[in-house]
């Protein structure tokens with residue numbers, strides 16, 4: 001028996017099972033219990049699995065366009081292994097009908113845990129459950145990050161590429177050193193580099209922007225609902241700041257010089273103003289592939305259609321004429 005690389009073969013099968021062949025999960029789970037002192041019959045079973053893989057090499061599972069619903073299935077055989085008095089339990093996540101993550105436990109505790117949890121009271125039927133255990137959510141989150149290419153069908157409205165069709169250009173953008181035209185009413189120009197420009201950023205939680213400022217140019221008060229922003233000044237000087245949320249509404253400001261870095265926490269209203277007589281340039285990193293931007297003045301006074309001046313006059317504690325004047329302005333569509 002020593003000449004037979006039994007445990008090595010089972011290890012390879014585990015790798016195959018984790019990556020693309022979920023269908024051998026149960027069989028590999030059984031043979032992996034007998035690694036310490038395998039007999040001839042155990043090696044035979046490994047050969048059966050290898051033969052099965054060989055015979056089904058050219059077959060694949062096809063998933064249709066099911067609804068984008070996340071479902072979890074769980075089941076346990078309640079001490080199904082009479083030798084070890086242990087249970088095999090497991091869960092499977094599917095998204096849009098496609099298997100995304102699964103796990104099989106073989107121990108004496110999982111079945112007890114499952115039976116205690118009211119979400120999993122059904123003993124013998126696989127059943128979808130509406131909510132996931134915290135640890136399962138973490139597991140799914142980690143696996144999602146590890147997949148590198150997005151594994152779900154839609155994220156923030158972006159369709160995922162087939163990883164096999166991806167090329168280096170899906171992860172590439174050029175020209176961020178090119179100065180941009182800032183001759184507009186606010187004297188600034190944002191050049192975003194997010195999932196719109198680089199499809200490969202999808203699900204990766206990061207993006208970039210270049211911001212050009214004319215002298216006295218302003219990136220007006222705005223917020224990113226899905227990202228914290230950190231900027232570094234490359235050229236010129238910037239007076240920057242953000243305001244904390246209700247009820248203290250504290251203003252944090254700083255004058256930044258080249259090489260200085262400043263952070264705008266997620267969701268808070270912030271601005272950058274070039275208070276110098278020369279152009280300024282900053283690079284911003286944002287903690288989302290799709291940070292979103294809400295420019296305060298544009299959203300409040302430039303909405304389409306307009307917000308009732310009754311509402312805005314009351315909100316800003318001013319006369320309706322002031323609101324009408326503001327609403328009549330052209331609000332430059334800054335980024």
Ligand code: MN
Pocket residue numbers: 222224229264270
């Ligand atoms: Mn910003």
